[in-house]
């Protein structure tokens with residue numbers, strides 16, 4: 001039994017963006033799931049799936065990320081190995097197409113778990129990871145959006161954001177050895193303060209994986225997700241609840257305890273998938289046992 005689920009953000013995705021979102025998440029499953037079936041590790045699978053979504057300008061991760069208040073892109077990412085509970089995280093890195101891969105190398109090749117800003121950048125350089133020019137990550141869409149909101153005194157990066165753009169990406173996988181992994185990557189929130197770090201790279205908030213429970217990747221209003229460690233909360237609920245119930249309860253805790261908004265995708269250690277959100281919509285895709293792919297924009301709470 002192997003499993004792979006991905007998401008492309010939870011927000012009020014306008015209809016004209018639906019095809020690109022569905023195609024993006026579907027392509028990640030189409031490409032990575034067959035490799036997972038052939039024996040790829042869960043860690044390799046979540047890294048590969050998230051890297052594909054980072055390269056896709058549709059999403060707020062890697063290429064296509066939002067600009068911060070200064071008009072710059074700062075990226076956050078997390079990857080976690082459910083076998084060992086090892087994780088790697090980066091925050092506020094610039095000019096990298098694949099922050100998730102840097103997070104993985106921090107996990108595997110440094111003595112640390114989490115590097116930020118200039119230090120993370122220097123570590124990437126020491127590994128020979130290529131840096132792009134800022135304009136190589138920038139899309140016309142985000143530049144236009146930045147120009148539109150830059151001087152708007154009423155614009156808020158976060159809340160209420162039902163209609164504001166989002167598009168973080170994430171994945172969870174279960175491999176044939178029974179190992180579970182999760183990864184999440186984001187450009188954060190639009191017009192965020194420079195140096196702002198959201199939930200995505202915070203272990204237990206933006207993602208969590210534990211072979212004994214399952215794996216989860218979260219997206220949404222980061223300042224609320226961090227407060228309830230949403231991904232860890234859902235993983236803990238896997239212990240006593242079905243996949244769907246755990247995900248819905250996690251979202252309900254987010255909504256009632258901190259008036260938060262967001263969504264999760266997850267895999268229970270028994271192999272069941274979960275998708276839940278309290279945002280108007282969420283983009284997700286997963287693979288069935290027979291290789292069939294379910295991909296879509298969900299517009300209500302579901303499992």
Ligand code: ASP
Pocket residue numbers: 009010060166167168186187188189197198199200218219220221222223225
């Ligand atoms: N959670 C991300 C953040 O707050 C944004 C998102 O998921 O859309 O940085």
